[in-house]
Amino acid sequence: MACELWLVRHGQAAFGTDNYDRLTALGWDQARWLGAHLAEQGATFDAICAGRLRRQQETARPIAEALGLTVETVLGFEEYDGDGLMQAAGRRAHQGDRADHFRTLRGLLVQWADGETPPGVETWQAFQDRIARAQATAIAADTAQPRRRVIAVSSGGAIAAAVAQALGLPPDQMVELNLQARNTGVTRLIFARRGVYLNQFNAVPHLDRPDRRHAETYS
Amino acid sequence: MGELLFVRHGQASFGVADYDKLSPLGWQQARWLGEMLAPQGGFDHVVMGTHRRHRETAEALLAAGMPAPEPVIDPGLDEMDYDQLYTDAEAAAIFPHLDPMMAESFRVTMPLMLAAWEAEGFATAHERYADFRARIVGAVQAASQPGRRALIVSSGGPKAVTLREVLGLDSARMSSLVLQILNSSVTRFDVRDDGLHLAEFNAVPHLADADRAHARTHI
Secondary structure (H helix, E strand, O other), X not given: OOEEEEEEEOOOEOOOOOOOOOXXXXXXXXXXXXXXXXXXXXXXXXXEEEOOOHHHHHXXXXXXXXXXXXXXXXXXXXXXXXXXXXXHOOOOOOOOOHHHHHHHHHHHHHHHHOOOOOOOOOOHHHHHHHHHXXXXXXXXXXXXXXXXXXXXXXXHHHHHHHHHHHHOOOHHHHHHHHHHOOOOOEEEEEEEOOEEEEEEEEEXXXXXXXXXXXXXXXX | XXXXXXXXXXXXXXXXXXXXXXXXXXXXXXHHHHHHHHHHOOOOEEEEOOOHHHHHHHHHHHOOOOOOOOOEEOHHHOXXXXXXXXXXXXXXXXXXXXXXXXXXXXXXXXXXXXXXXXXXXXXXXXXXXXHHHHHHHHHHHHHOOOOOEEEEEEOHHHHHHHHHHXXXXXXXXXXXXXXXXXXXXXXXXXXXXXXXXXXXXXXOHHHOOXXXXXXXXXX
């Protein structure tokens, strides 16, 4: 039986502060609105998972509450080590001008994918492998009771990696999708017997309202 | 930056003498989409293929009253003729023997048919895949300009070809996307100087409510 994996990017995090890894007030709103939207939709989920990062856990909590579930932590859904990549290039991550930050990050990601791994940073391949494993864990693929519909709260790069694996995309395309990811954007993959299918990318139905246009954020 | 919204037509009249007109549900889907899109602003350019289902979808969508010019008709956005391709592919015996009771056998035959069409693996009077692709790429290019917000109303095949071009997909992955694309779904691209960038795929925010679950149709 096929399983739907709903990959949700975390809400807006605290770009430009001492600690990026926490939601802003808007980030909390985005997460609450998504939770309310999913609850109204009436879809039933077997589980909601999140990686270990605070911004992922914080995003998952209001969604879980709205759906009457408890957040399961699944290791492997964490973002790649953007801080490590930026520091190795003499930069501080998630600081300064956003456009400049993401331009720099784009270049560093392509180099990283190309095999240039700074000391102490996981390899591109290790990142890809753990994203694949985390997805299998979330949907309980190898158990006697595979799940039917699961939410996993993760990050832009991790979700782009999952999509790239499903579509057989090269690294530069993964980076491209990474940088298009919206806060609390919903991406859906279908794990079926014949393969993994992309069903939706980066949708924000909970923000598609005139009074929430300000909440369609990338960072 | 510009934006391109690529909308698939609403549900057509499958199983009826004239497939190429919207069903009552198809009209409804397009009206709901228009109501959802209207507050987001107008379009600088609207273009559709020559099919009746394209014209009717555009009409119902634009009835919501957002500012938009008269739709332009571009035959480059027409759908392939599935029936003819299928008949010719079957006559050439390219399909494996399938249990006639198998549900959704098109999930097996469609990828085989599209791959063989592209490889010119069976005789057909249908236009060649290369020409189909070229006319779609041309039409989409003509519609996409930085600084402009454009709407395309077309079908699943042209939408999947566009995604294939933007993401660099192989034939099998393109087929997998064709099979996921919902009636009246929105796929968004950012239009920059270097071309299209996928921003959202297969979103149906206008069908998100529980009482519209019946309207999330593929055919």
